Amino acid sequence: MSSTIATVAFIGLGVMGQPMARHLARAGLTVRVYNRSVAKAEAFVAEHGGSHHATPRDAAAGADLVLVCVGNDDDVRQVTSGEDGALEGMAPGSLLVDHTTASASLAQELDAACRGAGIDFLDAPVSGGQQGAENGALTIMCGGEAAAFARVEATLAHYAKAVTHMGPAGSGQLTKMVNQICVAGVVQGLAEGLHLAEKAGLDRQRVIEVISQGAAGSWQMDHRHRTMIDDDYEHGFAVDWMRKDLAICLDQARELGARLPLTALVDQFYGDVQAMGGGRWDTSSLLKRLQRD
Structure with a gap:
């Protein structure tokens, strides 16, 4: 198959997948989509063209690149190796890229399956959330063969500000684990800082305006402080998904013999938020946990 990518299959049109697929359609690629909710797939095609299909296998048939x-x-x-999964429809020489935040062991499993079928594979989890996907400004960390990465880098750049090859299969997922560990610690620190500022009677917005100019500044501070102050958490990356990600991190840490005491603690704090009914709240809702009477 030619190294040119003209037809892509996109499997999964959730809050991340839908805008990512939209960027590809706007870039002029032929986009074949599959989604468990047929209505979402139909709506996508009605607005952006391409075609929707009944199974991942059907969507993948004839595609140069399959994105999950x-x-x-x-x-x-x-959706990849199951019955009517994408691998059943993919041709030798095509590429499978998994954007799901998943385990490194799964990435290695898929890499082996793809090798057996003559298909290239990359694990390529993303960071930047729904806003990053909407704006085409995601960060993508990729694991797999360098040649496969070179083939797909320009296509992924349609919805990313940074696309980086991190090493062999599984390296993308391992890098995403580092990302989530760092995010969890920063969000907890921001929540505790805003909580202290509130208890001390400080103008929290003014506090942020001052400290964000120094060493305390972060993406979370810039993009989440206002909604935290406003007690608004009906947006962003859900606590349920963060707990899924942190479970992956903690499992990997046990396997590697790495110690993640802060990550384990913040994971428990997110469990408290879930118990408060906040499973779908943004991860910055750690502040709400501190504000309980």
């Missing part, structure tokens, strides 16, 4: 963005390891297996 679903929920977890089991979801990925179902």
Whole structure:
């Protein structure tokens, strides 16, 4: 198959996948989509063209590149190597890229399956959230063969500000684990800082305006402080998904013999938020947990 990517299949049109697929359609690629909710797939095609299909296998048939963005390891297996999965429809020489945040062991499993079928594979989790996907400004960390990365880099750049090859299969997922570990610690620190400022009677907005100019500044501070002050958490990256990601991090840490005490603690704090009914709240809702009477 030619190294030129003209036809792509996108599997999973959730809050991340839908805008990513839209960027590809706007870039002039032929986009074939599959989504468990047929209505979403139909709406996408009605607005952006391309075609929707009844199974991942059908969507993948004839595609130069298959992109997957679903929920977890089991979801990925179902749409790739399961019955009527994408691998059944992919031709030798095509590429499979998994954008799902999943385990490194799954990435290695898929890499082996793809090698057996003459298909290139990259694990390529993303960072930047729904806003990054909408704006085409995601960060993508990729694991797999360098030649496969070179083939797909320009296509992924349609919805990313940074696309980086991190090493062999699984390296993308391992890098995403580092990302989520760092995010969890920063969000907890921001929540505790705003909580202290509130208890001290300080103008929290003014506090942020001052400290964000120094060493305390962060993406979370810039993009989440206002909604935290406003007690608005009906947006962003859900606590349920963060707990899924942190479970992957903690499992990997046990396997590697790495110690992640802060990550384990913040994971428990997110469990408290879930118990408050905040499973779908943004991850910055750690502040709401501190504000309980």
